Amino acid sequence: MLSKKNIVIFILLLVLVLNVFCTSSQARSYLVKTKSSLTLTSNNITLGPVTPESGLSTSEITIKYDYGMLARPGGFPFPNRKNPTTITLAIESRPSWCEVSLDTFQFKASIGSFLQKGSVNFKTNLSAKISESTAPAFSEEKIVLNATAEKNGNIVGSSTSIELAISPDFVPVFDYFLSNRSIMLEAGEEGNLSLSVENEGNSDIVVEITANISEEGMIVVGFPTPRTVEVGEQDTIPISVKALTTKNDTSKKVEVQLILNYSPVNDPTIEYIVKGSALSFNVSVSDDSDFIDLTPFVIGIVVVFIVLYFIFTLIFWRRRS
Numbered sequence: 001m002l003s004k005k006n007i008v009i010f011i012l013l014l015v016l017v018l019n020v021f022c023t024s025s026q027a028r029s030y031l032v033k034t035k036s037s038l039t040l041t042s043n044n045i046t047l048g049p050v051t052p053e054s055g056l057s058t059s060e061i062t063i064k065y066d067y068g069m070l071a072r073p074g075g076f077p078f079p080n081r082k083n084p085t086t087i088t089l090a091i092e093s094r095p096s097w098c099e100v101s102l103d104t105f106q107f108k109a110s111i112g113s114f115l116q117k118g119s120v121n122f123k124t125n126l127s128a129k130i131s132e133s134t135a136p137a138f139s140e141e142k143i144v145l146n147a148t149a150e151k152n153g154n155i156v157g158s159s160t161s162i163e164l165a166i167s168p169d170f171v172p173v174f175d176y177f178l179s180n181r182s183i184m185l186e187a188g189e190e191g192n193l194s195l196s197v198e199n200e201g202n203s204d205i206v207v208e209i210t211a212n213i214s215e216e217g218m219i220v221v222g223f224p225t226p227r228t229v230e231v232g233e234q235d236t237i238p239i240s241v242k243a244l245t246t247k248n249d250t251s252k253k254v255e256v257q258l259i260l261n262y263s264p265v266n267d268p269t270i271e272y273i274v275k276g277s278a279l280s281f282n283v284s285v286s287d288d289s290d291f292i293d294l295t296p297f298v299i300g301i302v303v304v305f306i307v308l309y310f311i312f313t314l315i316f317w318r319r320r321s
Helices: 004-021 295-320
Strands: 036-042 046-050 056-067 085-093 098-102 106-109 118-130 141-149 158-168 174-178 182-186 190-199 205-213 219-222 227-229 234-243 251-264 272-274 280-286
Touching: 036 141, 036 158, 046 056, 046 118, 056 085, 056 141, 056 158, 085 098, 098 141, 106 118, 118 141, 118 158, 174 251, 174 272, 182 190, 182 234, 190 205, 190 227, 205 219, 205 234, 219 251, 227 234, 234 280
Parallel strands: 046 158, 182 280
Antiparallel strands: 036 056, 056 118, 085 106, 085 141, 098 118, 141 158, 174 190, 190 234, 205 227, 205 251, 219 234, 251 272, 251 280
């Protein structure tokens, strides 16, 4: 009489035999199924910041395919006819301003021994490029990569996905134009000029103006507080110049060198400095000391005339008397 242990072994063997040889008229039928799983990993989960148009960021992707015991792929039990499992990679989603490509997007995973679990690894490279120069700087978005393993015999299909972050780097494209290159003022007089700036980059920027003045005691240059210039916008920044009273100089020319500092709004640690001949102008200052003040002379002449008048009048009256 069979023991309980032998009965269990007999039943297991029977299931195995049925699983191996059982067929139907339509397609192969599997009494026992085995699961599979996919894992995606990356050596660089953050792609960025990437310079728009010129920059390229890459990441090595590892695909791990696992399957369980009793795996019976198509073509089983003939060893040379066992079908490998097809694994396909696809870009599920990406930012509109980003181009993504894969070195390899399809793999074949061979299935090993029927009585053992199996694991197969593959590698490929993902490349990402920002195609639009106006892609907003520092705006982090996601690239979603999907992997799918097809059903193969009694091996159930599986899928998984991974997210990679990508962000455009700041592109400093900045244009400027100074309205005047020279200005003439008298002592105490105030004049104005303006600086037009245009932000053609991919981030709102904060602009601040300072100046180097060759003769600090001759003029005072005034600027507004730092101001924000949005992407694609132009702004006109007023600049005031006041001439101070000069001494010992009838005329003086003062050189002014403007210095522009600008930074992206979202990262003030990034600073750009612009200066040069296109941002310089001259101020000619004239003091009223170069005019002769005739008032004392006129007063002196009047006094002398009055004195002479009295003298001649006195002489005239004495002679008549």
